[in-house]
Structures are given as C-alpha cells and as structure tokens.
Amino acid sequence: MSARNGNGERHTTLLALTSSAMLLPAYQGAQADAPPEYTELGLRYSKYKEDDIPGRKSFGSGSERYDIDVAQFHLLAPVADSWSVALDVAWEDMSGASPWFVGESADGDPRVIMSGASIEDTRTEVSVNTRYYYDRGNAGLSYTNSDEDDYQSDAVSLDGAFNSADGMRTYAAAISASWDDIEPTQGAVPTNTLQDDKDIRSAWIGVSQIVSKRAIVRFGLSYTYRDGFLTDPYKNRDSRPDERKEWTASAGYRHFFQQQDAALHVDYRYFDDDWDVVSHTLDLSWHQNVNDQLQLIPFLRYYSQDEAEFFDVVADTSQRYYADDYRLSAFGAFTYGLRLRRELGNWSLNLAGERYKSDESWGLYSGDEAPGLVDYWRYSLGVDYVFR
Amino acid sequence: MKYLSACCLLAALCGCTTVQPWERGLLAKPEMQWQPDTMEGVLQNQIHASKEASSGGSGAAGGGCGCN
Known part of the structure; x- marks a missing residue:
C-alpha cells in the first residue's frame, strides 16, 4: 500500500517474500530441499477500501479515506538441479485522504482534521530472489526496490535453513538491510x-x-x-525519535485433521520496542478441503497494542517528541474473512474477502481513543498457473 | 510459570517420536505450509504494518514504503 503521505513505518514486503520462501517445506519432507518441480505463475488483483471517517469524529461532515487498487505478479521457476529464481512485482494506485492532525471541538471532544484534497499516488515494487538447495537445507538472497513519487527503498536480505540429520528439526536464520529515501511532495500544507x-x-x-x-x-x-527520519513527514503534529529498536517472539503451529481433511493454522506474535509499544497478534485459520478441487479457508486475526510513550490523542507539542497518529494509540482490532481456492487443471482460481475493524475498547491495554482509528474492506481475485 | 513453560517447550521439541520421511505426506501438503499463499501473505502483512505500530516476526524485516 502506498500513500503520498509517507510515515515512519517500515514494511514487510521483503519479509514476507523471504520468510515464505525460507520457511517452506524444508521442515516437512525430503523433497523440500529441492527446487520447485515446475514453473509457477500467479496474478492477483486486490481492492482495499477504508470506511469514511464519520462527522462526529472529524471537523466538517466527515470524509472519505483511502481507496487502493493493487495488482501483483509472481513467478517462481526452477533453474538447473539445485537453484530457483523468483520474481515478484506489485503495482499500487491509491487515492483518498488521511488524518492530518487532531484538534479539540468547542465541547472538548477530539476531532480529526483530514488532509483535505484527495491524494493520488502510485507505487511499484520489484523483488527478485534466488535460492540454492543443498542436501540438508537451502539458502536465499533477495533484492527489493520500491519506488513512488516521494519514497524510494532498496533492500537486500540473506537467509538460510539447515535440517537436523533425521530431518525432524530445522534451524533457520535471516539478516536484512534497507536504505530508504524520503522526499515529501510539496503541496498546500507544509511537510x-x-x-x-x-x-x-x-x-x-x-x-x-x-x-x-x-x-x-x-x-x-x-x-x-531503525535509524533516521522516523517522523511522518506529512502529519502536522508529529515528531518521533530518530531510532527505534524492536523485538519479536513468535510461535506457529500446523495440524492436519485427517477425518475432516482440513488443516488448522495457529500463529502468535509478541512485539516490544523502545517506544513503549507492546503488541499481541493471534492468527487462526482453517484450511478445509471440500473436495479435490475446492478449498475454503475461513480466518480470524486478533491484534492488540499499547500506545507509544509520546502519543496523545491531542498532541502535546511542547514535548520533545509527540504524535497524534492513531496507529501509535492503544487499541484492539479484529480481522475476519474467507478465502476460496478452486483448482482447474493447471489453473487455480483464488478469491478472498476480509473485514478489519478496530476499537480502543477491544484492546488489552487502556488508553484514550484516537478518533482516526480505521476500519476497512479488502477483496482479492487471482489466478495461478503451473507449467506441468 | 516461566520454568514450566520452558520445560513444556523443551519437552515438545525433544520428546517427539521420529517421523520417517515416508511418513511426512500430510506434513508436505500445501495447506500445511507456513504460508501457503505467498501473494496473500505479502499483501496482508503490508496492510497490517501500515495500519498498526508493530510489524515483522516471521523473518528479517524488509524495506519500507511511504505507506500511510
């Protein structure tokens, strides 16, 4: 997702690419430490739409928020006996408005002032990955470039996995580095x-x-x-430290139920950082094989975070660091949805729909409610093809 | 409690009966992978990271974008 309003957050596209490759079947069978048997191709279109911000939470009669179209391309191909290459390209086109700052109404309620005129931006991201498979594991090298009007990022990562002699256990590690440049678009408001x-x-x-x-x-x-300019360049009342140190601990579990012909996925992540943000994320999904061609996947995600130490609903600009960005507030959020996969020979059709809803009262941590909290819908449609 | 959790974890990791390679058919099924749908995972991670204050945890963090 991309916006003209850059923010201080780093994102996980390369992470997802590397982790998905890095954590694949090395654990699960002798055939895993070999390149894919066939070339695989995937195309996906997604529509992301945020709910309007209501008039009772903003100055004025309410406002539309972001509306984003995303197209994704994925290619994974075997090379020789021991290598594979992957190419991922994503294009994003977005428009809409985002919270600019939070002020107080005449009766003392916090209200959002939106960025005003509709923002337009596009982003292109290209990732290439090459992977070498050896007897007891695999290793990969990735490069990703993300380019938009006001933001450019170059990232590299290296990962490896090593199986125990009996193949029951796999040890894995990854390192990465990225270099990002920010040049905010100059418009009607100062950056x-x-x-x-x-x-x-x-x-x-x-x-x-x-x-x-x-x-x-x-x-x-x-x-x-993270080191550098972590302040959101477009927000009116935002000043963040130039460093951020983050830790996570995570666990995952997969269980196949033979009688139901279905797999249960459970994932948990604990996050902590030196901005005093703490979060818990629990993901559950049920991968039900309806028959040989059809799979239905209902999923549920719960997320809760504590607020950053310098967050206030209405920013206190007399402090050294301050922010009224709702993403740094204490809140809880539920994501729920359904995915469908239908096999048609070498083709497969993929459909997905999900709803994200957030609220301060759903969180595990107490805090004042940020009026800019977001709810959204997302729909995806795509096809995959295997060159058998 | 911490020690109990650690013991349970060690027991879970060490006390498993060896599953022979030819017995891993169910584990190798696509729906048993950590991320069966790469593109879906990429998109979901990116959306959540742009709307929440925390991200990462399933690998080394990647590069950024002006996502807002």
Whole structure:
C-alpha cells in the first residue's frame, strides 16, 4: 500500500517474500530441499477500501479515506538441479485522504482534521530472489526496490535453513538491510522535512520441529533497528525519535485433521520496542478441503497494542517528541474473512474477502481513543498457473 | 510459570517420536505450509504494518514504503 503521505513505518514486503520462501517445506519432507518441480505463475488483483471517517469524529461532515487498487505478479521457476529464481512485482494506485492532525471541538471532544484534497499516488515494487538447495537445507538472497513519487527503498536480505540429520528439526536464520529515501511532495500544507533518509537492519532466528505425522511447530525471535527520519513527514503534529529498536517472539503451529481433511493454522506474535509499544497478534485459520478441487479457508486475526510513550490523542507539542497518529494509540482490532481456492487443471482460481475493524475498547491495554482509528474492506481475485 | 513453560517447550521439541520421511505426506501438503499463499501473505502483512505500530516476526524485516 502506498500513500503520498509517507510515515515512519517500515514494511514487510521483503519479509514476507523471504520468510515464505525460507520457511517452506524444508521442515516437512525430503523433497523440500529441492527446487520447485515446475514453473509457477500467479496474478492477483486486490481492492482495499477504508470506511469514511464519520462527522462526529472529524471537523466538517466527515470524509472519505483511502481507496487502493493493487495488482501483483509472481513467478517462481526452477533453474538447473539445485537453484530457483523468483520474481515478484506489485503495482499500487491509491487515492483518498488521511488524518492530518487532531484538534479539540468547542465541547472538548477530539476531532480529526483530514488532509483535505484527495491524494493520488502510485507505487511499484520489484523483488527478485534466488535460492540454492543443498542436501540438508537451502539458502536465499533477495533484492527489493520500491519506488513512488516521494519514497524510494532498496533492500537486500540473506537467509538460510539447515535440517537436523533425521530431518525432524530445522534451524533457520535471516539478516536484512534497507536504505530508504524520503522526499515529501510539496503541496498546500507544509511537510516535516524536504528530504531525508532512514535505514533498517534486522535479524531473525527460528527453529521448527515435526511433532507428529500430522503436526509441526515453530518458534522465532527477531530484532530490528531503525535509524533516521522516523517522523511522518506529512502529519502536522508529529515528531518521533530518530531510532527505534524492536523485538519479536513468535510461535506457529500446523495440524492436519485427517477425518475432516482440513488443516488448522495457529500463529502468535509478541512485539516490544523502545517506544513503549507492546503488541499481541493471534492468527487462526482453517484450511478445509471440500473436495479435490475446492478449498475454503475461513480466518480470524486478533491484534492488540499499547500506545507509544509520546502519543496523545491531542498532541502535546511542547514535548520533545509527540504524535497524534492513531496507529501509535492503544487499541484492539479484529480481522475476519474467507478465502476460496478452486483448482482447474493447471489453473487455480483464488478469491478472498476480509473485514478489519478496530476499537480502543477491544484492546488489552487502556488508553484514550484516537478518533482516526480505521476500519476497512479488502477483496482479492487471482489466478495461478503451473507449467506441468 | 516461566520454568514450566520452558520445560513444556523443551519437552515438545525433544520428546517427539521420529517421523520417517515416508511418513511426512500430510506434513508436505500445501495447506500445511507456513504460508501457503505467498501473494496473500505479502499483501496482508503490508496492510497490517501500515495500519498498526508493530510489524515483522516471521523473518528479517524488509524495506519500507511511504505507506500511510
């Protein structure tokens, strides 16, 4: 997702690419430490739409928020006997408005002032990955470039996995670095910088273990260090530290139920950082095979975070650091949805729909409600093809 | 409690009966992978990371974008 309003957050596209490749079947069978048998191709279109912000939470009669179209392309191909290459490209086109700052109404209620005129921007992201498979594991190298009008990022990552002699356990690790440049678009409102940059360094270790013929578990730890301009350049009342240190601990579990012909996925992540943000994320999904061609996947995600130490619903600009960004507030959120996969020979059709709703009262941590909290819908439609 | 959790974790990791490679058919099914749908995972991670204060945890963090 992309916006003209850049913010201080780093994102996880490369993470997802590397982790999805890195954590694949190395754990699960002897055939896993070999390149894919066939070339695979995927295309996906997604529509992301945020709910309007109501008049009671904003000055004026309410406002539309972001509306984003996303197209994705994925190619994974075997090369020689021991290598694979992957290419991922994403295009995003977005328009809408975002919270600019939070003020107080005449009766003392916090209300959002939106960014005003509709924002238009596009983003293109290209990722390439090459992977080498050896007897007891695999190793990959990735490069990702993300380009938009006001933001450019280059990132590299290296990962590896090593299986125990009996193949029951896999040890994995990854490191990454990125270099990002920010040059906010100059419009009707002043920005917090004209040009700046930020860097990120990250490391991750994980171990997975086959528990039985039907179950596998994994644990992971990560550390991420962000350095540079982490303030949101477009928000009116935003000043953040130039450093951020983050830690995560995560666990995952997969269990196949033979009688139901279905797989249960359970994932949990604990997050902590030196901005006093703490969060818990629980993901549940049920992968039901209806027949040989059709799979239905209902899913549910719960997320809760504590607020950053410098967050206030109405920012206190007399402090050294301050922000009224709803994403730094204490809140809880539920995501629920359904995915469908239909096999048609070498083709497969993929459909997905999900709803995200957030509220301060749903969180595990107390805090004042930020009026800018977001709800959204997302729909996806796509096809995959295997060159058998 | 911490020690109990650690013991349970160690027991879970060490006490497993060896599952032979030819017995791993169910584990190798596509729906048993950590992320069966790469593109879906990429998109979901990106959306959540742009709307929440925390991200990462399933690998080394990636590059950024001006996502808002």
